[in-house]
Amino acid sequence: MSSEPAIKVQNLTKRFGATVANEGIDLTVGAGELHGLLGENGAGKSTAIRAIAGSVAPDEGTIAIHGRSLPLGSPVAAIRAGVGLVAQHFALVETLTVWENIALGVEPGRWGLLDRSRARRHAGSLIDQIGADLRIDDRIEDLTVGNRQIVEILKILGRDSRVLILDEPTSTLSPVESERLFAFLRRILDGGTTVLLVTHRIQDILDYADRATVLRQGRVVHRSQRGTWNENELVDAIVGETNVERNVFASTSGSRLQLRAAGLSTNQAGIRNLDRVSLEVDEGTLVGVAGVAGNGQETLIRTLAGLVPHEGRIVLADTDITDHTAGQRRRDGVAYIPEDRHAEGMVAPFSVVDNVVLGNHTRYGHRFLLDRNRVRRRSAELIQGYNVRGSGLDAPMAALSGGNQQKVVVARALSSQPRLVVAAQPTRGLDIGAAAEVRRKLVEVAQRGGSVIVTSADLDELFDLCHRIVVLYAGRVAGQLGRNAFDTGKVARMMTVGRDSL
């Protein structure tokens, strides 16, 4: 067995209409290896792994798992061969609990009866193995994106996959969560499982992978392995020649107060995700909100956007917007970038055009009639400078690669010349170049006199970007740090114990 590679892909080609997503890809992953698959947004990573998992039928090529060739385009055959795919976008049933989602489709039991206690035990032991901060009876809809990602992974792991494929699992995870994930992956790798990992975080590869393959425009452009690779070489292979500038901070300043939020509290089904949070933000300022996932960061962003009922007051540049709906706040100048683009950021069957101007259609028409040409021109203008790649403005949003969808979501939010941008993980799923571009756009907002409140699973991103960092712990402000006091240790302490000193 072990002499055969776990995954052997030869000459894989997949076209979507005029778009060539994969072109003659060869990929070999040895048994027990952690293999990284890298590449810019739209490079064809998701398409390639979905071909391996059988959910995309390639036009050409062969795929073999542990030496046995797979019929193409058959998810069932792939699962039987031991392939488990954790997709880029979640497929959890939100109204069900963690254990129910894990059991779904592979319910233990006899004669069609669900063996509840066995299913619950199984879920519980999986959670223990990975060391996740989850309870089996939590409802998916109450979980943070990071925890949903964990449940997705557990769901697949629970099926005894010997070849585990993960599409950007770390993009929403905090460093601590990522570490846990990789520690867990290390254990199953030692047990003989093979892992193919798609990621935009080079650090994941440098720290944990054995080998890496880089795709660009559907082709393999680079292969390397532990020991011989170096970061610059990988970055160059991913983004081509462009230089990625990490340091985007600009010391903008404004003296006037932009936002005053006082005593914000929320109560969602008895859970106080925010507990008397107060926050003041000046014009021209970027404020980062840090915290371990689930400590209120996303709720704060959504509350400011007008999507969560809350107590307390919110004043935006002298206007009290406390009672304003999400729509009114948008017109007041608040732009929202959601954490979960699929749930809150896009209408998947709509065209890219309609998604770019979503919520603004009423502006483009005479009286009732929509001026389609104006809408199209305007949306082409708006996504210019975001380098959105795909097969045309009229293609459905669902046909864009994950990162390109994210660019559209960001472009839409920033297109309205907002006073205040509230952004939950705005660079989620973006390649290094695109992420840098989005950070630059956020800085531009501040340079124009606007303000930005941003969360990120990546503390370094907040350090690069922000004037100030606010740490939330259990829904409360645990502390704030100005730029010259940024310190990973300090922030981490506040994140984990709720205060600076022990």
Next chain:
Amino acid sequence: MTSEPLQDRSHAVDPPLGVTRVRQIAPSVGVLAVAFAVGCAFVALSGGNPFHAGAVLLYGAFGTSGNIAGVIAKSVPLILTGLSVAVAFRVGLFNIGGEGQLYAGALVSAALGATDLGLPSFIHLPAVLLAALAAGTVWGVIPGWLKARRGVHEVINTIMLNYIAIQTVDYLVSGPLNAGGYATRTHPIVPAATMPELWSVEPVPVSWGVVVALAACVATAWWLFNTAGGVEFRAVGLNPKASRAVGIADTRKMILGMGLAGGLAGLAGGLEVVGLHHTLYAQFSPGYGFDGIAVALLAQSHPVAIIPVAVLFGALRTADRWLQLVAGVPRDIVIIIQGVAVLGVGLQTALTRRAPAPHGPPVQPATAS
């Protein structure tokens, strides 16, 4: 060259409109073909000859001008109730209340159309139809409001409102509004409130109601696809959370949707009264409100596709008694065909959901992933 930066290529790459249309229509046509095949099998099982039965159906529907007029008479309410269900689907709601809304519209128009108010026809008739529309709208807005603002499922409320409307009509038609005599019907509609004839055929002339129904389809399609309000309406139906996040008033759209849906079904009821029966009978509807669900499903909620599907159902419903009389086959075959078609659409939706969505996982449960 793989993917390139997006640009305006509206004039270059899209497949010609016809191609996309064919791709959209194919599934429904396929389902219908299967349904008819099943129908044929049942005909054969009950000792009939499928070809003969088919010919009889065709004749029964389109063989004489009287038969054609009969088909039109049945199609008009089906078009409007189908459209009603389709509009609700487009905003993500299920209007099972078409029947009650239809009765509400019929009742109001029978009440307002039976007395000579001394008004000219061009005022009285539109007033009666608008009243029917308004009554249906109220019957739709109630569950719409309860759903949008209170989270009560619209299916439960629409079903309850069906009972209320149908029973109320039953009571009023046999009691306070009864025209006397043996029939349970109201006083006849006065000439000023009667829909003029478009095509005078025996035994049942075709009124201008058919034009009203067709116009409603075209207007709805135009609104859904060419206006900002329509785009936002569909956005709410496809992803209410994302719509809310970009500032679209999703709950208002839901109420609007149920109001519109109710209004269209109410209009169907009004047209039955002023355009066909010229009075209101108790139990006058053979279930048009429910058949509208089947029509909307097969038409994939497209307002214009509603028309051929409604005509098809209308034809089946008109010709079915000929099956019994001439071909000696039970007329319920038609119901079987209709049922299989609806099942087929349901199955198809379930299957395409499971097929790999563009970026989805291989098996996609009901959540928006």
